[in-house]
Amino acid sequence: MTDLIKGGSFLISKTDPEQVFTPEDYNDFHKMVNDxxxxxxxxxxxxASEEIEKMEEGVTTGLMKQMGELGFLGSDIPEKFGGSEADKITSLIITEQVxxxxxxxxxxxAHTGIGTLPILFFGNEEQKKKYLPGLASGQKIAAYALTEADAGSDAMNAKTKAVLTEDGKHYVLNGSKQFITNAAWADVIIAYAKIDGEKFTAFIVDRDTPGVSIGAEEHKLGIKGSSTASVIFEDAKVPVENVLGQIGKGHQVAFNILNIGRYKLGVGCSGAAKYALEVASAYAQERQQFNLPIAKFGMIKNKIADMNIHTYITESICYRTGGLINSLVENLDMDAEDAxxxxxxxxxEYATECSIVKIVGSEALDFVADECVQILGGYGYCSEYPAERIYRDSRINRIFEGTNxxxxxxIPAxxxxxxxxxEIPLIEAAMKLQEELLMPSMPEDSDELLGKEEQAIENFKKIFLLVSxxxxxxxxxxxxxxxEILGRMADMVDEVFSAESAMLRARKIAAKQGEEAxxxxxxxxxxxxSDLVPKFDAWAKEVIAAMEEGDTKRTLFSVLRKLTRYEQDNVFQLKRDIADAVYKSNKYTVIA
Incomplete structure (x- = not known):
């Protein structure tokens, strides 16, 4: 057994680079799965992208079955239920590449995450035996039906009802679910209803149950090739043995699964950002203007570098979080009935980190997708080029799995x-900080690799503690x-985790492969x-000005000036170097 790192503890403690999983830690199996x-x-x-976008019958489901045959739908599922039972890093790799x-x-x-995992995590032995093999093979497709017209972010406001029949053998479901991914293809639907209008409960609903119908497809801005429709229950009789988890405890199923959904969504954003960067980099090196490839221009280099940086940040936090989850699983007896x-x-435990991955990943992808369109110019706006679809498809991620x-x-809640x-001594850390800030001494400069950046990150943590x-x-x-204050607190937490993950990964690479690598x-x-220092200064001033005035505000602003001192580097030259490394590799890169 290894000591598990507490979720959120990164805000008040230092992490050793060796405690962080990075893509450079892939083993041979991980590399094989990736390829x-x-x-x-x-x-x-x-x-088959055109056929998928047009939702031609059998194309997506056929590809899903092929993925099932290769074992990539069941990486989270135990072998005894038809899965490949891989580690959580393998699941991450699959999600990113797909x-x-x-x-x-x-x-x-939707199938492998929020559709399958509720049965894996909360199903009893019989439910697992009945459903998981078909879901692992792709013979059955899963959907997750939580959202309703009046119950989006407020999921507990669901109006769908379930009433037990007189013979006690079925629950009769009535209601409608909205914006359900995979609705048209689903054989198995994880649905939520309130028993007797009160007890919020999860159910496994077979698509062929009488009274279950699927509404018309939504016409969407992006992800046009995915099925998004309503699922309607009209006196749908669901066997009592299909109650998933405990009666009245549906929120435990829903919200725990959403944590995983958020994490996996961020992972997917990382892979999509890499693709967008490849498209932009290739075009920039081919497109000639003023007798030069536009890749040579400083402003384009700045864009390419920022795209690579944001992708690096997203990838780093995804794998750091994946490593935390993998360590958790390794400490459990997976043969236990309640595993x-x-x-x-x-x-x-890592709900905070999962939300961070979701927010940072989705917003990074939107940034990268937008810059991809900009670099391609007029061609980026045309559907014949991939940038247009990348841009449209990216936007939904800030809405999926709980809006950003x-x-x-x-996060702050x-x-x-x-x-x-x-569980984590945040209050004690905030009180200790107040005493520390009264002392005039400043920390000595560090000669360690990224020592100046580490000190800035430690100051970011102090700013968060000061504000919160x-x-x-x-x-x-x-x-x-x-x-508004909670939102700014969350922004600070997001960026502390992001910047620290980037620093720890760089140090780990240096320790294992040398500083040149x-x-x-x-x-x-x-x-x-460097980009974060003025952001933290502005965010903290916003919040302090909203809370305090007079001498108290001036005192806090004075403390803030001390915490945001930072010697700016020549980021223009750094970004030119980063862009050149991307051009050299013709793709997203970390080690030039």
Whole structure:
């Protein structure tokens, strides 16, 4: 057994680079899976992209079955239920590579994630035996039906009802679910209803159940090749043995599964961003203007570098979080009857990190997709080129799996709840900080690789503690109503985790492969941290000005000036170097 790192503890403690999993830690099996899935997407999925976008019958489901035959639908499922029972890093790799497949990746993600995992984690032995083999092979497709017209972010406001029949053998479901991915193809639907209008409960619903029907396909901005439709229940009789988990505990199923969905969505954004960067880099090197490839121009280099940096950040936080989840699973007895539920409950420990991955990944992809279109210019706006589809497809990720606004509220709420329970000593750290800030001494400069950046990140943590401690003292339990402040607190948490993950990864590369190998990761980390210093200054001033005035505000601003001192590097030259490394490799790169 190894000691598990507490979720959110990165805000108040230092992490050793050796504790962080990075893509450079792939073993031979990981590399084999990565290459195999990448080849499948390139050779099977991408050539069928037009048919997928038009939702031609049998194309997506046929490809899903092929993925099942290769074992890529069941990486999370135990062998005894037809799966390949791989580690969580393998699942991450598969998700990332499939993300290049556009709409296909949405069908894949909904099936393997929020569609299958509720049964794996919360199903009893009989339910697992009945459903998991077909889901692992692709013979059955899964969907997840939670959202309703009046219950989106407020999922517990669901109106779908379930009533037990007189003979006690069935629950009769009535209601409608909206925006359900895979609805048209689903054989198995994870649905939520309130028993007697009160007890929020999860059910496994077979598509061929009388009274279950599927509405018309939604006409969407992007991901046009995925099925998105309503699922309608009209006196649908669901056997009592298909209750998933405990009656009245459906929220445990729904919210724990959404944590995993958020994490996997961020992973998918990482893969899609890599694809967008490849498209932009290749075009920039081919497109001639003023007798030069536009790749040579400083502003284009700046864009390419920023695209690579944001992708590096997303990839780093995804694998760091994946490593945390993998360590959790390795510490559990996976042969135990309640192993699945223990995994799900354990992942709740990392709810903060899952929300961070979702927010940072989706917003990074939107940035990269937008810059991809800009670099291609007029061609980027034309559907004959991939940039247009990448741009449209990316936008949904900030809405999927809980909007980014909801996730920004979840992050501070989760951290404050853990602090109140004594799970992480945030309150003690904030009080200690107040004493520390009264002392005039400043830390000495560090000669360690990225020492200046590390000190900046430590100061970012202090700024968060300063702001959150002040907010907690001022508002108490009413802080939950101050959404603008909570949102800024979440922004700070996101960026602390992002910047620290980048720094730790660069140091780990340097320790294992030498500083020359880590040079590009170091430059990307330095650029990212440099960009964050003025952001933290502005965010903190916003929040302090909203909470305090007079001498108190001036005192806090004075403290802030001390915490945002930073010697700016020549980021223009650093970004030129980063762009040149991308051009040299013709793709996203970390080690030049």
């Amino acid at each position: 195999t899935v990448a080849n499948f997407i390139k050779e099977k999925v991408m050539p 993300s290049r497949g556009g709409s296909f990746s949405v069908a894949f993600g 699945g539920q223990k995994v799900s409950e354990g992942i709740q 606004e909801i996730n920004r509220l979840i 989760t951290l404050l709840r853990k602090a109140q329970k004594g 401690g002040t907010a907690a003292q001022k508002y108490g339990e009413k802080l939950i109503k101050e959404q 880590a040079a590009l990761a170091v430059k990307m980390t330095s650029c990212y941290v």
